[in-house]
Amino acid sequence: MYSLRDVLEQSHKERVAIGHFNVADWVLLKAVLSSARELKVPVVVGASEGEREFIGTRQLAVLVRSLREEWDWPIFLNADHTHSLAKAIEAAEAGFDAIVFDLSALPFEQNVRQTKQAVETLKTINPAILVEGEIGDIGTGSEIHEEAPELSRGLTSPAEAKQFVESTGIDILAPAVGNMHGMLKSMVHGQTRKRLDIQRIAEIKEAAQVPLTLHGGSGTDDEDLRKAIAAGINIIHINTELRVAWRRGLEEGLAKRPDEVVPYKILPFAVESVKKVASPRLNLFNCGK
Numbered sequence: 114m115y116s117l118r119d120v121l122e123q124s125h126k127e128r129v130a131i132g133h134f135n136v137a138d139w140v141l142l143k144a145v146l147s148s149a150r151e152l153k154v155p156v157v158v159g160a161s162e163g164e165r166e167f168i169g170t171r172q173l174a175v176l177v178r179s180l181r182e183e184w185d186w187p188i189f190l191n192a193d194h195t196h197s198l199a200k201a202i203e204a205a206e207a208g209f210d211a212i213v214f215d216l217s218a219l220p221f222e223q224n225v226r227q228t229k230q231a232v233e234t235l236k237t238i239n240p241a242i243l244v245e246g247e248i249g250d251i252g253t254g255s256e257i258h259e260e261a262p263e264l265s266r267g268l269t270s271p272a273e274a275k276q277f278v279e280s281t282g283i284d285i286l287a288p289a290v291g292n293m294h295g296m297l298k299s300m301v302h303g304q305t306r307k308r309l310d311i312q313r314i315a316e317i318k319e320a321a322q323v324p325l326t327l328h329g330g331s332g333t334d335d336e337d338l339r340k341a342i343a344a345g346i347n348i349i350h351i352n353t354e355l356r357v358a359w360r361r362g363l364e365e366g367l368a369k370r371p372d373e374v375v376p377y378k379i380l381p382f383a384v385e386s387v388k389k390v391a392s393p394r395l396n397l398f399n400c401g402k
Contacts, residue, residue, distance in 0.1 A: 249289025
């Protein structure tokens with residue numbers, strides 16, 4: 114079985130991106146894995162601190178590991194947006210394949226110092242674990258927002274990216290390139306889309322020379338995503354789109370079976386709803402592969 118590092122290197126050679134989807138329950142995990150297997154592509158599932166608290170850090174790690182072994186499938190687990198070393202250590206000890214150590218809200222030098230410490234500590238627990246660092250401002254919360262935050266001042270520069278990677282020893286960098294966590298109501302209804310700074314992505318890739326992650330991919334223009342992959346993005350995070358689909362599917366199941374009380378007869382509607390989002394995204398990231 115390939116490691117996440119192997120899959121990242123292969124995706125870079127093929128100029129495709131790995132889809133990363135956040136999961137907080139079995140419905141989301143089942144839908145994402147099913148979509149990946151049908152399309153015959155690798156996939157990363159992630160869980161933020163809040164999602165891990167709900168589903169269980171060790172429980173999720175065991176579940177993903179069992180799926181990988183049973184299906185012999187390249188599904189990997191990421192500890193998304195981890196804001197403390199204690200939480201990062203907890204995920205590493207549980208067996209996560211990667212950790213996003215996100216101190217992007219701190220001043221740059223403080224972010225560098227603490228991220229470097231985290232990399233050193235986590236590598237002693239598991240030398241193969243991939244540690245991702247983040248710089249710049251892409252907002253907070255994979256939710257539905259009324260208004261877009263002003264993020265233009267928090268964009269990542271190539272010089273900052275190079276310095277951050279060289280100073281911390283991170284394996285993966287998450288920059289701010291016009292991306293934003295969550296979605297606006299107009300994006301949910303398909304009236305507007307997020308747009309990315311493609312030139313900035315290319316310049317950061319050239320400067321940093323490490324895999325790049327695009328956080329906040331939900332609601333992003335499809336053509337911009339294709340261009341971002343060509344410019345050097347290696348992993349794309351989708352969360353809010355799946356949450357919207359999960360809710361719509363659940364509401365559909367309850368509406369179509371108003372008297373049903375058996376969960377496994379209602380929840381398949383949510384699974385199918387999430388798959389309708391995950392599959393096209395995975396197809397796009399893999400260039401129709």
